[in-house]
Amino acid sequence: MAEKVTAYRFDRIDETLSQLNREDCAIIAGGTDVMVLHKSRRGVPPKFSKPIVFIDHLSELKQVYQTDKDLHIGACCTYTELLEHPLIPTPIKSAIKTIAAPAIRNRGTVGGNICNASPAGDMLPLLYVYNAKVLLRSVNGDRFVAISDFIQGPRRIQRLHNEIVTEIILPSVLEEGTHVIFEKVGNRNADAIAKVSFAGFMRINKERIEDIRFAFGAVGPTMIRSREIEKKLVGKTLPLADAEIDTIVAEFDKIIRPIDDQRSTAVYRKTVALNLLRYFLSLKQ
Amino acid sequence: MITFTLNGRVVETDAPATVRLLDLIRDDFELIGTKEGCGEGECGACSVFVNNLVQNSCLIPIGSIAGANIQTIEGIIETEQFKILDESYSVAGGVQCGYCIPGMIMASAALLSKNPHPSETEIREGISGNLCRCTGYNMIVDAINLAAQKGDGIWQKK
Numbered sequence: 456m457a458e459k460v461t462a463y464r465f466d467r468i469d470e471t472l473s474q475l476n477r478e479d480c481a482i483i484a485g486g487t488d489v490m491v492l493h494k495s496r497r498g499v500p501p502k503f504s505k506p507i508v509f510i511d512h513l514s515e516l517k518q519v520y521q522t523d524k525d526l527h528i529g530a531c532c533t534y535t536e537l538l539e540h541p542l543i544p545t546p547i548k549s550a551i552k553t554i555a556a557p558a559i560r561n562r563g564t565v566g567g568n569i570c571n572a573s574p575a576g577d578m579l580p581l582l583y584v585y586n587a588k589v590l591l592r593s594v595n596g597d598r599f600v601a602i603s604d605f606i607q608g609p610r611r612i613q614r615l616h617n618e619i620v621t622e623i624i625l626p627s628v629l630e631e632g633t634h635v636i637f638e639k640v641g642n643r644n645a646d647a648i649a650k651v652s653f654a655g656f657m658r659i660n661k662e663r664i665e666d667i668r669f670a671f672g673a674v675g676p677t678m679i680r681s682r683e684i685e686k687k688l689v690g691k692t693l694p695l696a697d698a699e700i701d702t703i704v705a706e707f708d709k710i711i712r713p714i715d716d717q718r719s720t721a722v723y724r725k726t727v728a729l730n731l732l733r734y735f736l737s738l739k740q
Numbered sequence: 741m742i743t744f745t746l747n748g749r750v751v752e753t754d755a756p757a758t759v760r761l762l763d764l765i766r767d768d769f770e771l772i773g774t775k776e777g778c779g780e781g782e783c784g785a786c787s788v789f790v791n792n793l794v795q796n797s798c799l800i801p802i803g804s805i806a807g808a809n810i811q812t813i814e815g816i817i818e819t820e821q822f823k824i825l826d827e828s829y830s831v832a833g834g835v836q837c838g839y840c841i842p843g844m845i846m847a848s849a850a851l852l853s854k855n856p857h858p859s860e861t862e863i864r865e866g867i868s869g870n871l872c873r874c875t876g877y878n879m880i881v882d883a884i885n886l887a888a889q890k891g892d893g894i895w896q897k898k
Contacts, residue, residue, distance in 0.1 A: 462757030556869025645868030
């Protein structure tokens with residue numbers, strides 16, 4: 456027989472926050488990750504050790520809007536909603552088309568993908584290269600945390616039990632002169648968890664690199680990004696010389712330490728990650 | 741008590757909020773057209789419509805669907821769209837063991853109602869979340885193509 460569970464689904468965000476302030480709860484947005492994580496055998500409901508709070512119906516968490524050059528994305532926007540939203544930058548839309556499949560995209564949320572903090576989280580490399588910030592709200596107010604600080608390790612995030620991630624903010628979303636790529640390598644195009652993923656971001660003025668960022672997924676406990684290595688490329692002109700590319704690839708070779716698991720091997724992951732970096736650096740803009 | 745619309749009828753349940761929509765519709769409402777394959781959102785056999793969007797019912801806790809409009813394969817069987825798909829799948833040989841087919845039909849209907857004239861790539865993308873271990877997909881792609889041609893003009897209708 457199914458066990459009794461306490462579940463809340465408030466109409467308003469302030470009621471939700473008050474409840475979270477009173478009680479440590481498991482938050483469910485789209486549920487596409489948590490339902491698998493807590494899965495039981497067929498016919499037996501998933502087991503949760505805490506009361507549950509549903510949040511994906513809250514309209515405050517589904518807004519997309521722009522203030523100055525910052526793009527605010529509601530944490531409970533589904534991938535499909537982002538695909539259909541005029542403010543979402545084209546590179547993010549192209550990336551979303553490679554994530555999961557229509558049925559998951561109709562349900563899975565950006566906030567959920569972040570809070571799941573999987574080393575292979577699909578949106579994460581892109582959010583890292585966009586310098587995304589996470590907006591957390593509690594009864595005590597709001598706070599902003601950089602995504603690279605928010606995600607601390609596999610399934611570990613810097614969220615207090617009374618907080619909800621309400622928005623993801625992409626600062627200075629400039630399309631002009633910005634080139635963004637996202638590559639995901641998996642066993643199947645749809646619905647596969649990445650063996651390796653990569654996002655590259657480059658802003659150029661004429662041939663000069665003004666800003667360059669890259670992040671690797673599924674090759675470490677969190678996304679791998681190195682601002683020191685990125686800095687070495689700022690001011691260089693495109694196309695980069697082979698020797699310059701070799702130097703950058705060699706530096707990443709030292710810091711990427713993937714693991715063997717059921718999805719892939721460390722050797723494969725490292726080779727592909729470095730090839731993706733080389734491919735990005737060799738692109739003729 | 742959770743109230744929602746199931747195949748056009750308002751229903752309620754006192755099952756716990758964590759129960760999967762898949763189990764509720766199969767066990768409590770005895771609508772067994774919706775299948776369980778992987779139980780992890782990777783095979784699409786459990787596809788249903790939630791507010792007209794195709795979703796995996798194995799990943800949906802029923803607590804989150806209060807007030808929603810749920811349609812299963814049984815709920816679309818009387819529609820003109822279903823009849824065209826049914827005929828097209830038969831003509832193209834798109835059905836072998838049949839286990840994936842309710843989910844495939846839901847994915848096909850979702851695709852065509854959004855994009856009535858999909859390219860082959862768009863068809864493959866539309867059913868990318870649905871696994872079939874018999875046909876090798878080509879006949880299913882043909883079936884959807886055929887349904888797009890035969891059903892010209894009917895897909896945008898609700």
